[in-house]
Amino acid sequence: MASDRLSVVVTRRLPDPVEQRLGELFNVRLREEDTPMTREELIAAVQEADVLVPTLTDRIDAGLIGQAGERLKLIANYGAGVDHIDVQTARERGVLVSNTPGVSADDTADMAMGLILAVTRRLPEGLAVMQSGNWQGWAPTRLLGGRIAGRRLGILGLGRIGQAVARRAAAFGMEIHYHNRRRLRSEIEDELAATYWESLDQMVARMDVISINCPHTPSTFHLMNARRLKLMKPDAVIVNTSRGEVIDENALTRMLRAGEIAGAGLDVYENGAEVNPRLRDLENVVLLPHMGSATVEGRLEMGEKVILNIKTFDDGHRPPDQVVPAML
CATH class of the missing domain: 3.40.50.720 (NAD(P)-binding Rossmann-like Domain)
Incomplete structure (x- = not known):
C-alpha cells in the first residue's frame, strides 16, 4: 500500500x-x-x-x-x-x-583538463575577441599562450578524480606529481608515472600547474593559503574543480591582480555562488558555474x-x- x-x-x-x-x-x-x-x-x-x-x-x-x-x-x-x-x-x-x-570522477577530470587548457591557451580571451567582432585576422604575436606538454602538474588529492586528471594530463605530455595525506601504493604510482611529494610546500614551489582535487574538510580549509600561494612560480597556474574553501580566494585574487600567479581556472568558490567580484575583471582567470559534474x-x-x-x-x-x- x-x-x-x-x-x-x-x-x-x-x-x-x-x-x-x-x-x-x-x-x-x-x-x-x-x-x-x-x-x-x-x-x-x-x-x-x-x-x-x-x-x-x-x-x-x-x-x-x-x-x-x-x-x-x-x-x-x-x-x-x-x-x-x-x-x-x-x-x-x-x-x-x-x-x-x-x-563524477571522469566528468570532473574532463573539466579540470578543460580549465588547464583554457587558462594556458587563453581560450576565453580568444572567444571574447571573436564575439566582439574586433578580430583583425591572424598575427604571429597575438594571444600567445603556453604549451602544456612537458609542464609539471601538481595534483593536490590523488583520489578517484585526481587519478582521472593524471591519466588525461599524461596523454597531453604533462609530468604528474601529487601530494596526499598518505602516499599511494607503488603500483598506482607506477601506473600513473606519478611522483609523490611529502611536503606540499615543496611541491607547490616547483609545479607549473596546480590542480585542486581534495575534499573540503577542517584540515583542508584554506590549505592553499596566502603563504602557500606565494610559493607558486610567477608563471604557474592553478585550477580548482573540488571545493572552493580549499583556496583562500581573497589571497588568490590579490596575487592574480598583482601578476604573482599567471592564471587560474575556477569551477568552485569559497562562498558558493557569491563569487569575489574582483575575479570577474581579470583576463587571466577562467570562471565556471560549478559545472564539473554537469x-x-x-x-x-x-x-x-x-x-x-x-x-x-x-x-x-x-x-x-x-x-x-x-x-x-
Whole structure:
C-alpha cells in the first residue's frame, strides 16, 4: 500500500527520469522550484520525512538535525561531497548518511583538463575577441599562450578524480606529481608515472600547474593559503574543480591582480555562488558555474545511486554508499 512506502523529501529538482523512478518506489515529495529550500522548509522536511535527499546547496548542520522528527532515518545525499552534512551528529541521532561516490570522477577530470587548457591557451580571451567582432585576422604575436606538454602538474588529492586528471594530463605530455595525506601504493604510482611529494610546500614551489582535487574538510580549509600561494612560480597556474574553501580566494585574487600567479581556472568558490567580484575583471582567470559534474550521464547515475541507497535501506540493509565519521 502507498501508505506503507517510505516518505522521501527531495530538496532540489532532479533529472526527470530520477524523479519518476523515485515516485514509482516511494511516497515522494518533489521540489517544484529549482532553487534551494529555505531553512524553514528544510526544518519542515526533516520533521515529516523518513528519508531526506539533499544536495550540496543544503546545510544539514547539527541544529537542523536536532529538529528532525523521529521518522527521519536516512539522509541520502545527491552528490559525493558531504561537507555540508554534520555526519557525526546524524550518527548520534541514529540517522544514516549516504552519498554517491565515484560517479563524477571522469566528468570532473574532463573539466579540470578543460580549465588547464583554457587558462594556458587563453581560450576565453580568444572567444571574447571573436564575439566582439574586433578580430583583425591572424598575427604571429597575438594571444600567445603556453604549451602544456612537458609542464609539471601538481595534483593536490590523488583520489578517484585526481587519478582521472593524471591519466588525461599524461596523454597531453604533462609530468604528474601529487601530494596526499598518505602516499599511494607503488603500483598506482607506477601506473600513473606519478611522483609523490611529502611536503606540499615543496611541491607547490616547483609545479607549473596546480590542480585542486581534495575534499573540503577542517584540515583542508584554506590549505592553499596566502603563504602557500606565494610559493607558486610567477608563471604557474592553478585550477580548482573540488571545493572552493580549499583556496583562500581573497589571497588568490590579490596575487592574480598583482601578476604573482599567471592564471587560474575556477569551477568552485569559497562562498558558493557569491563569487569575489574582483575575479570577474581579470583576463587571466577562467570562471565556471560549478559545472564539473554537469553531464546528463553523470546526473542520472547519481540519481540511480540515491535510489539504490534508499531501496537497500528500505529492504532492511545498510546502504551501499553509507558515510561514517571515520571516513571523513
